[in-house]
Every structure is written in structure tokens, then in C-alpha cells.
Amino acid sequence: MKEQRWIHEGLITKLLPNGMFLVRLDNEDEDMILGHVSGKIRRSFIRILPGDRVEIEVSRYDSTRGGIIYRLRNKDSKDQVFFNFTISFSFAGIRFKIENYNKLIFLIQN
Numbered sequence: 001m002k003e004q005r006w007i008h009e010g011l012i013t014k015l016l017p018n019g020m021f022l023v024r025l026d027n028e029d030e031d032m033i034l035g036h037v038s039g040k041i042r043r044s045f046i047r048i049l050p051g052d053r054v055e056i057e058v059s060r061y062d063s064t065r066g067g068i069i070y071r072l073r074n075k076d077s078k079d080q081v082f083f084n085f086t087i088s089f090s091f092a093g094i095r096f097k098i099e100n101y102n103k104l105i106f107l108i109q110n
Contacts, residue, residue, distance in 0.1 A: 006058040009026045009072065
């Protein structure tokens with residue numbers, strides 16, 4: 001008899017090295033799980049980025065780890081992860097500052 005699998009849905013919050021991801025589950029506690037790419041996702045070279053919704057199979061032996069088995073389509077997802085960054089540089093004696101805030105890029109001349 002085959003064991004029953006624990007499958008949950010979650011949101012990728014952080015990329016880690018070696019195909020590992022930090023996944024926030026959609027339960028009441030919003031648990032964080034360390035997930036790795038497994039099975040057909042690895043074989044098919046499906047790309048996973050922060051903000052993607054995934055199905056994760058949680059290990060029975062260690063409930064803080066699991067394998068990502070499916071990447072869900074998230075066309076109308078309310079959960080989004082934004083990257084904020086600032087780049088400063090000078091060109092021809094003029095200092096520039098580029099800021100990205102919630103996918104909007106501003107060019108500020110100092």
C-alpha cells in the first residue's frame with residue numbers, strides 16, 4: 001500500500017543556492033518550508049521565480065522540508081514579490097541614481 005502524500009500550496013518568497021527555495025504555505029499559520037525542485041519540474045527545466053505559486057509535497061519525516069512538484073499559473077495573483085534596489089553612478093561629471101520601487105523605475109539626476 002502506498003503512503004498518502006501531504007501536498008500544500010504556497011508562495012515562493014526567496015531563492016536559495018542549489019535549486020532550493022523558501023516557500024510560505026497558504027495555511028492559517030503561514031509556515032515557511034525549505035523546498036527543492038523535484039521530479040518532472042527538474043527534468044523539464046521549468047523555471048521558478050519569487051512570487052510564483054507552487055504545490056509542494058511535504059516530507060513526513062521533517063515537516064520543514066519538501067519537494068516542489070508543480071508550478072501553478074498565477075495570472076491574477078494578489079501575492080507579488082517586488083525587488084527594490086538603488087544604483088548610483090556618474091557619467092560625464094553628472095551623478096545619476098536609478099531607483100526601482102514596485103516595478104517602477106525612476107531616474108534621478110543629482
